Amino acid sequence: DVKVTQSSRYLVKRTGEKVFLECVQDMDHENMFWYRQDPGLGLRLIYFSYDVKMKEKGDIPEGYSVSREKKERFSLILESASTNQTSMYLCASSSRGLNEKLFFGSGTQLSVL
């Protein structure tokens, strides 16, 4: 069964802390994405990557960075966590090609206090 695994389901951090969210996929997908989901705002794209060492900004990259050193792993970094980054974070992956669907991880609910 295909899988996208996010390292933590729930995370509580303090304002100003550096936060790492890890995501691993076992489907040999080229594309990986980080979204955040907030009530009434849907899924908003933070960063995405089409290949190892490549990264592209999504719609809301401010306050975030990413790392893709290996094909299967895509990390989201909050350089200095703030309370407005409290959210559900979703990692997803897809194959390159036409009509490919996104596979999501189970999400990380991050609370920044």
Next chain:
Amino acid sequence: DQQVKQNSPSLSVQEGRISILNCDYTNSMFDYFLWYKKYPAEGPTFLISISSIKDKNEDGRFTVFLNKSAKHLSLHIVPSQPGDSAVYFCAAADTGNQFYFGTGTSLTVIP
């Protein structure tokens, strides 16, 4: 600017009846459309999709209709079941493998 819109934040339907969830998009370059279902504290799961060359795709109780001229798609669930209660996201994809999501519709199926 939101390129994919779901104008109904919530919908309530009696068990056994039809649920119709709607979605509009603005970008005519979108060529693939998907519906995802999301339960609280879980990631979205793929439900059904449709290519722009089709106007209907059916999978069991779920049917997606695409009206390209109106830039509108809808998801029909017949018959609705209590287990269908979830948030449904509409998504559109372009040829660059980018996905654009709507804000979601929360469906409640009343037993």
